[in-house]
Amino acid sequence: MNDEIELLQAVQREPVVKHVHRELRRAILQGRFAVESRLVETAIAKLLNVSRTPVREAISKLELEGLVRRLPGGGVVVEDTSSKLSEVIVLRQSLEGAAARLICVRASDAELAAFRAECEAILKALPTMAVQQRANLDRKFHLSLGELSASTRLANLIEEFYEYSDSELAPAGNAAEVAQLQKQHVAIAAALAARDSVRAEAAIRDHLETVLHMVRARVQA
Numbered sequence: 001m002n003d004e005i006e007l008l009q010a011v012q013r014e015p016v017v018k019h020v021h022r023e024l025r026r027a028i029l030q031g032r033f034a035v036e037s038r039l040v041e042t043a044i045a046k047l048l049n050v051s052r053t054p055v056r057e058a059i060s061k062l063e064l065e066g067l068v069r070r071l072p073g074g075g076v077v078v079e080d081t082s083s084k085l086s087e088v089i090v091l092r093q094s095l096e097g098a099a100a101r102l103i104c105v106r107a108s109d110a111e112l113a114a115f116r117a118e119c120e121a122i123l124k125a126l127p128t129m130a131v132q133q134r135a136n137l138d139r140k141f142h143l144s145l146g147e148l149s150a151s152t153r154l155a156n157l158i159e160e161f162y163e164y165s166d167s168e169l170a171p172a173g174n175a176a177e178v179a180q181l182q183k184q185h186v187a188i189a190a191a192l193a194a195r196d197s198v199r200a201e202a203a204i205r206d207h208l209e210t211v212l213h214m215v216r217a218r219v220q221a
Contacts, residue, residue, distance in 0.1 A: 016050055021058035023048060028067050029085060029165075033078045039068060065164075088165045089212045093205045095158050096142065100200040102149040103192050111148060116189040123182045127175070134178055141185050145204075148192075177214055184210065 024044070027033055039059060045052045059076055062068045067084070068076050103112070122129075122137055129137075142162050146155030184207040191200035 016054040017057045017061075020044075020048055020050060020054045021061050024058055024062060025065070025067060025164075028062070028078055029081055031081075035080045036077050039076045039078065085165065085212060085215065088161060089208050092142075092158075092161050092165070093208050095154065095161060096145050096204045096208070097201040099145040099149040099151070099154055099158060100188075100192060100204055101197045102151055102154070103145065104195040104197040104200065106150045107148045107192070112189075112193040112195075115144060115148065116186070116193045119182070119186045119189040123179070123186055126179055126182055138181070181207065181211065181214075 024039070033039070041052045041055045041059070045055045048055070059068060063070060063076070067079055067081055069079050070076050107115075119141070126134070139162065143155070143159055146158035149155065184203065188200055188203045188207060191197075191203050
């Protein structure tokens with residue numbers, strides 16, 4: 001019975017841990033915590049209106065990701081994460097570029113045509129969309145690359161790294177930026193529809209570099 005209770009408590013706690021982990025990771029990667037500043041469990045728990053337990057578990061996850069460091073004498077400090085987003089972009093470029101190569105070989109003409117048509121329809125409808133809807137569609141686009149590759153392992157990796165960087169690299173509400181990024185989605189989809197893997201991979205790399213540049217500009221503003 002005790003084991004069952006502990007398991008139930010763990011399941012109920014997980015969404016809270018995930019929320020705390022996401023919020024702390026976002027704050028760290030966006031530079032809202034100074035390098036070497038201490039993360040105090042009680043202060044964070046009060047700020048996020050949660051108990052110390054999910055904060056402690058979230059910090060452990062951040063440590064595994066290399067975003068914080070435990071001090072020999074106790075306590076946790078924020079690491080220098082200035083290069084973390086660049087690392088994630090490089091990994092996503094490689095993963096999504098690999099997906100593009102597989103898509104050009106494995107996807108059907110109907111799948112590629114539908115993917116391109118959806119990207120073009122979204123571009124036309126952008127002015128009427130809310131920010132969250134745009135973010136959801138951005139997620140769908142990138143995860144679709146994994147699905148269309150017909151590689152379960154690659155699709156899982158693409159999703160994993162997208163989720164890691166989602167809160168930091170999500171499109172902002174700036175209409176001009178959002179339109180530029182969606183035009184790049186259309187360009188990627190067009191290259192895939194033409195089964196031009198070289199052009200598609202180059203377009204993906206350019207797209208993710210653009211996203212990183214926009215994020216850095218927002219943080220520095």
